[in-house]
Amino acid sequence: MNNAYTESLNRLIEEFGRLPGIGSKTAERLAFYILKADAAEAKKLAEAINDVKDKIGRCEICFNLCEQQTCRICSDNSRDKGLICVVEQPRDIIKLEQTGACKWVYHVLGGHIAPLEGCEPDDLTINELLDKVRAGGVKEIIMATNPNMAGDGTAFYISSFLRSMPVKVTRLARGLPSGTTIEYASGKILADAISGRQELE
Numbered sequence: 187m188n189n190a191y192t193e194s195l196n197r198l199i200e201e202f203g204r205l206p207g208i209g210s211k212t213a214e215r216l217a218f219y220i221l222k223a224d225a226a227e228a229k230k231l232a233e234a235i236n237d238v239k240d241k242i243g244r245c246e247i248c249f250n251l252c253e254q255q256t257c258r259i260c261s262d263n264s265r266d267k268g269l270i271c272v273v274e275q276p277r278d279i280i281k282l283e284q285t286g287a288c289k290w291v292y293h294v295l296g297g298h299i300a301p302l303e304g305c306e307p308d309d310l311t312i313n314e315l316l317d318k319v320r321a322g323g324v325k326e327i328i329m330a331t332n333p334n335m336a337g338d339g340t341a342f343y344i345s346s347f348l349r350s351m352p353v354k355v356t357r358l359a360r361g362l363p364s365g366t367t368i369e370y371a372s373g374k375i376l377a378d379a380i381s382g383r384q385e386l387e
């Protein structure tokens with residue numbers, strides 16, 4: 187709180203300062219930028235923030251982010267619905283889609299199994315995934331959880347249920363450095379990992 191600033195300015199600085207990666211100096215700089223910007227520009231930013239909270243929900247099929255009942259990928263008829271790529275979070279879909287190598291649909295788990303972080307299997311959309319496979323028509327489940335301990339553990343946990351079902355289970359592996367996350371992998375490495383996916387034993 188800086189007494190030299192007005193109350194609203196201090197409030198804006200405080201709110202910016204809550205954002206990840208924004209220190210107090212940057213928060214101040216952003217607040218002053220907004221103060222100087224014309225009213226229309228500032229309003230556009232406020233509206234964009236509002237819209238993200240008001241309009242974005244979850245796709246009822248894959249749990250990806252969307253503004254309708256189903257996301258663009260699930261509504262796309264050119265996608266092979268028999269191939270389901272399982273990811274931890276919607277951001278991973280964006281990254282995988284950037285490779286241009288994906289003709290499948292997705293299933294977003296909503297995280298990974300991590301009891302120490304308070305995330306148990308029931309907190310994820312694992313049952314919904316198993317239901318999809320039980321309903322039939324699924325040929326392959328591509329596990330694209332992060333290639334780190336939690337992601338590997340989650341993939342193996344899910345595949346233990348799929349083993350008794352008539353579906354092939356593969357894992358993105360080749361070239362993906364162990365311990366990394368999909369979100370930060372390079373496009374070339376991801377594309378290789380997609381084409382070189384291997385069956386999970």
Ligand SMILES: [Zn+2]
Nearest residue numbers: 245248257260
């Ligand atoms: Zn969807």
